[in-house]
Amino acid sequence: MSDAPIRVLVCDDQALVRTGYVTIFSAQPDMEVVGEAGNGHEAVSAAQRLHPDVVVMDIRMPLLDGIEATRKLAGPEVVEPPKVLVVTTFNVDAYVYDAFRAGASGFLLKDSPPAELVAGIRTVARGEALLAPTVTRHLIGRFAERLRPADTARPGRADLVRALTARELEVLELIAEGLSNAEIAAALFISPETVKTYVSRILTKLGLRDRVQAVVLAYRVGLVTAAD
Template sequence: MSVPAAVTRVLVCEDQGLVRAGFVTILDSQPDIEVVGEAVDGRAAIRQAEQLKPDVVVMDIRMPLLDGIEATRHLAGPESASPARILVVTTFNVDEYVYEALRAGASGFMLKDAPPPELINAVRTVARGESLLAPAVTRALIGRFAERVRPSAAAASPERDRLGVLTPREQEVLLLISEGLSNAEIAAALVISHETVKTYVSRILTKLDLRDRVQAVVLAYRAGLAGGGEGHRRS
């Protein structure tokens, strides 16, 4: 007798009715996904997330009463006792608020006009505890926000101290992650196997007490490891 697959419970938070209805229809069409609630503003998103305990929260950024960034910070930030898994949706590829949403604790983001299969895959990816930040998106974010993200030397010092637990090789891998390289690209750049890269990434996240690659990218910039032009790749 086969064991039924676990169903991912999703809360959809979106103030535009047509968009919200579209998300609900797409997700509810999947046998392994169930939309358990809908919210039209940030306050309702927090209230329903705390009541329903969904596996994934699909969160719009621009909502009334309380925006998606603050709602994400409340549900997934460092002060949250039980951080939620947040998938941020946005209208623009490099929305000016996306970086702040990722810093607030989101596990990743995608575009509102992405094809339905991408939304479904994104929810499944985040539900598995993985981050969803495509290399191309990482590069775009870095290109637009590098100057804003890069801290002063004094501000970067505490974050830089955290990196002391990493070996030189692990710091090299972290740098490549922050540059937007996928595991396959890191493997090619360092001439190592894909499985070895996965092991390095896992060790980095564990040592730095980070949830996913998104947080790793943010820390690399805040520590001054990335964005300063001092990193290098092996040929």
């Protein structure tokens, strides 16, 4: 694993909020704030120029909102997208749905404690989806048929799921339940490193970019359901 700090781009139209984020993130030994943006256009331009690992993105911004900026930076057609952590004051299903459909890897509210924001950056930087298990089940289960990123809508994807090993299917199901790698390891009595290997294999076999798309696919093919 690289010892390089997580490169963070902060995008919010309120200068005071940006300053707060920069102060918090810059104080972390494993993070480096590489830039700031005050609107969606600036966010896209800065991300393309600075190549951050994680973009902290507000939803409501002038000129170009955070959802569309996220789509431009992390949509299905983007080859090497940054991880986008959407942070907003609005706890609305539609915003979460739109954010993940646009390619976001995580969703937090602005009133989350600083420790949660910092942990959120680390989580999405590792390639894990950031949603509490209860939110994952409610939201993804509700919108699974509407969430159709280009990579998960291709014919034959259900056959690929059936081609997974029994253990890989177990891991995929637990991912869809919203469990972290550590929680999956405890549930299956294996090491977290082994879980990481399984997750990597699953994403590779299914041609998926991250855990969010894996969760969506698990619901869409019926491996898990909202009523489970």
